[in-house]
Amino acid sequence: MIVGDWKPIETILDYLGERERILIAGCNGCVTVCNAGGQKEVDMLARILDLAGKKRGRPFHITKITVERQCDPEFLPELLALAAEHDAVLSMACGAGVQLVAEHAPGREVFPAIDTNFIGAVERKGEWGERCQACGDCKLFVTGGICPVTRCSKSLMNGPCGGSRDGKCEVDPEIPCAWNLIVDRLEALGRLDQYDIIQPPADWSKSRDGGPRKLIRKDLQ
Amino acid sequence: MVGGKLMSPSRLQSVLEAGKFAVTAEAGPPRGPDAEVVRRKARLLKGSVDACNVTDNQTSVVRMASMAACRILSEEGVEPVMQMVCRDRNRIAAQSDILGAAALGIPNLLCLTGDHQSFGDHPQAKNVFDLDSIQLVKIAREMRDAARFAGGKALEGNLELFIGASANPFADPAKIQVPRLAKKVAAGAEFIQTQCVFNIEKFKEWMKGVRERGLDTATHILAGITPARSAAMLEYMATRVAGMDVPEAVIARVKGVPKARQAEEGIRIAVETVRQLREIPGVRGVHIMAIEWEESVPEIVKQAGVR
Structure with missing residues (x-):
């Protein structure tokens, strides 16, 4: 929501x-x-x-x-x-x-x-966390269902930055390191090999960077 | 693969490729426009190191541009390694700066993600992170080896550059740190400078994993060293600096000597660490990050017998 x-x-x-x-x-x-x-x-x-x-x-x-x-x-x-x-x-x-x-x-x-x-989800009663930046090019498939664009403070696509501590982000110990979550989840899914693939630079033109976006569905018009 | 199709003018590259033990240092540019500050640092380091990194607005604090300070180092006879972070520039600016650096005769590039701006003096700033460090390495390599920009168009002329990245053997999650280096090497990092090593055992463990994947022969690894000026500095690094691992025993050792002699002890530890690191198979050099204490570098290098 x-x-x-x-x-x-x-x-x-x-x-x-x-x-x-x-x-x-x-x-x-x-x-x-x-x-x-x-x-x-x-x-x-x-x-x-x-x-x-x-x-x-x-x-x-x-x-x-x-x-x-x-x-x-x-x-x-x-x-x-x-x-x-x-x-x-x-x-x-x-x-x-x-x-x-x-x-x-x-x-x-x-x-x-x-x-x-933000676009987020309920984490606990009275607590919401950001989950999606509407980047227009969903990559959740490659990161075990955890979004690095949103949940990594630096939106890194190829792994953790090296600043996290005990699984928490360098920016704030309250923020879980997204890459810690991704790596744990890929491992649990038996898909850690996925991590070795270099993700190319994102196509931000599908995001806000391409200007205000519009979606047209002819089938609904 | 080490080295591209072109021979770069980098002395650091030739030292490493000749199999000699390399020494690099680090100089932080000033928080003002005074070139003399950089020249002074260059004079302190000249003759003691193969090359010197210039940080890029490290800890997100505004400083003189790395490219400018690199050029000043060159003029003083110290070969620069230009650090470039992804925090402040998108792929257009990054590639433009790479061309500019090469035009100014800067032969080495270190690709970094960059500290988050919330640490610095402009926490209200918008960050960029269009690319991450691995993507930046790959783009720089393609610019050099394939004469192609990230967008696909051709680059005019030949780009000569020795391209590296950093590694933090002490970072979380530990299980991903060797694979992460493998990604950097696969992206084309020809040299690696690591986070400063205080925890030798942990570093050895990481190096073992590095050798098992053959990464030590696929890139040149320079282990990081930071001499501690005081026990307080070590305590600060241990608790406040992201991604640092300073064992209690090291802090206790420096604490154990009177304050006036702690800096001396810090140098002694740095010298011992250089010697220990040199014995680790796959370590091809050291990268001495003497934060605002460049004077200590010649002494460490001399005492450790690496020059």
């Missing part, structure tokens, strides 16, 4: 400035699953802004809406109709959701309430 986390309330209040009529827009997609921007968090943020508005002496007029997915225009009409009646939209969706709402709401300010952090 796409994992996000709240911006500091002070930052959100800075964005809102003197504006009064605020539409808080949640999303039932990834940000609901990671407890950052679903219905529950919309209610929570509304209560906090309500208090902050009273404290500043000029209350906010808050409307709440949570849609199925902010990253799909199909689910936006109701949100956009409400947006037209407000000074600003405070979107609790990921960066894709915030942008799609902005694209469809010309002349209306749309602010992000959360920071979109």
Whole structure:
């Protein structure tokens, strides 16, 4: 899922400035699953802004809406109709959701309430870890299902850098060395011979480095 | 295979290929534009070493460009080994810098991954890591041997360069360290400079694995040496420097002498280590990394009898 986390309330209040009529827009997609921007968090943020508005002496007029997915225009009409009646939209969706709402709401300010952090997975309750950088050229086949592009701090394709200690990354002892994980897993799978193959330089043109990407599926059009 | 189709102008290469015990050192460039700092280091090392590495923004701290400092070393009569890390340059910049270095008469290249920027003085920087060190070695070799850039287009003229990489026998996971060297050699590393050796037993074990795979004859291995100036420095390296293995006994030995004489003890240990390393089959030289203590190099080299 796409994992996000709240911006500091002070930052959100800075964005809102003197504006009064605020539409808080949640999303039932990834940000609901990671407890950052679903219905529950919309209610929570509304209560906090309500208090902050009273404290500043000029209350906010808050409307709440949570849609199925902010990253799909199909689910936006109701949100956009409400947006037209407000000074600003405070979107609790990921960066894709915030942008799609902005694209469809010309002349209306749309602010992000959360920071979109990464594509990740649940590691423990309340803990998420990054797993994918959407590089567009999945190589999990050669690394035993563990992504070195994402999980190695240096995105090394041919083995560990030599700085890890006790299986932990030199950058932070909390980060497992991706290559330690890869080597252990290849060994467990009886595929350690895979390690001897030199991986050529990656084709980053399939990644963000090639410019903003687009996917077209003719079969769905 | 050692050596390409072209003879490089590298003295380091000719020393190694002649089967002589090679000595390289390391000089860190200054944190400013003063060429004199580099010249002074060159004068300290001249005559004691076959070549001298110049670090490339090591520990991610901004310093004078390695290529520039290499050229200054050359002017002072010390053959440079240009270190190049993958942290700060993509394949376009890396290949461009290789051409530039060759044009300036820099005959040796050491390909490294590079320390992560979070260690340095610009932790907010974006890293590159377009390539890793193994891919960089392979690209440099193809530029030289096949006159071809990584993108496939032809390179004009002849590139003469002696191309190496590093190895850390003490790194995790231990079981992958010989295979990792094998990959570097397969990529085309003609010489290898290792992490500094304090744990001789562990190094011997790694060398045994290296010999078993025939890697000692496929490349030239120079074992790393770092003289300790003090017990505090050793303790720092043991606990704070990524990928270092400093046994307790070594720290205790330096701690056992008064502070004023610890540097002397550090040199003594370095000299003993050079002698021990020289006896290990497959070790073709030493690489002395005297961090901001280049003065110690001539003494170590002389006392160890390698010059």
